[in-house]
Amino acid sequence: MRPSLLRSEEFMAHAMDTWADTVYRIALSHAKSVPDAEDITQDVFVKLLKSTLVFEDDEHLKAWLISTTINRCREMHRTTQRRKTLPVAELPDTRTSPPADEKTITKDGAIWNALGSLPPNMRSAMHLHYVEGYSAEEIATMAQCRPSTVRSWLFRARKKMKFALEGKDAL
Numbered sequence: 001m002r003p004s005l006l007r008s009e010e011f012m013a014h015a016m017d018t019w020a021d022t023v024y025r026i027a028l029s030h031a032k033s034v035p036d037a038e039d040i041t042q043d044v045f046v047k048l049l050k051s052t053l054v055f056e057d058d059e060h061l062k063a064w065l066i067s068t069t070i071n072r073c074r075e076m077h078r079t080t081q082r083r084k085t086l087p088v089a090e091l092p093d094t095r096t097s098p099p100a101d102e103k104t105i106t107k108d109g110a111i112w113n114a115l116g117s118l119p120p121n122m123r124s125a126m127h128l129h130y131v132e133g134y135s136a137e138e139i140a141t142m143a144q145c146r147p148s149t150v151r152s153w154l155f156r157a158r159k160k161m162k163f164a165l166e167g168k169d170a171l
Contacts, residue, residue, distance in 0.1 A: 007049050016045060019062055022132060023069045029127050030073035032116055040072050047072075066132070067142045070124055077120070114164035122157035125150050 020041065027040035047068055055061040115123060128134045136154065140147040
């Protein structure tokens with residue numbers, strides 16, 4: 001790629017300072033592995049560096065970064081499944097094997113475990129809605145689906161998380 005087509009250093013510094021944590025958190029919630037999340041974050045910002053897309057404002061940039069991150073997570077998941085590699089260390093399933101000492105599990109840890117056990121579409125919707133503050137309509141635009149689909153994902157995800165946190169099997 002010709003150097004004249006690359007993004008300016010100021011633009012990249014602003015994008016990374018502002019959105020790197022968001023990209024990393026989304027990647028980590030999907031990959032469930034710190035090294036994979038770091039790789040995904042790096043891939044997303046390299047893709048931004050090489051992209052010639054003109055962004056209207058910071059919200060457009062943020063939406064692009066989130067969509068690109070989710071797509072990169074899906075690609076990594078498909079690639080990992082095709083290679084039939086050993087699975088990434090998964091979070092413990094507290095529904096089937098309760099810990100010996102319940103006091104060692106914090107409320108936040110149980111919530112993140114429940115969130116991590118959700119299917120990718122529900123996990124993304126929950127993260128974007130509750131952590132990043134996006135509406136169902138905005139998430140639907142990013143996920144290229146209907147807002148009613150996002151609301152269904154959120155409803156089902158809350159239900160599954162409730163059952164997981166109560167130690168019951170979801171429907």
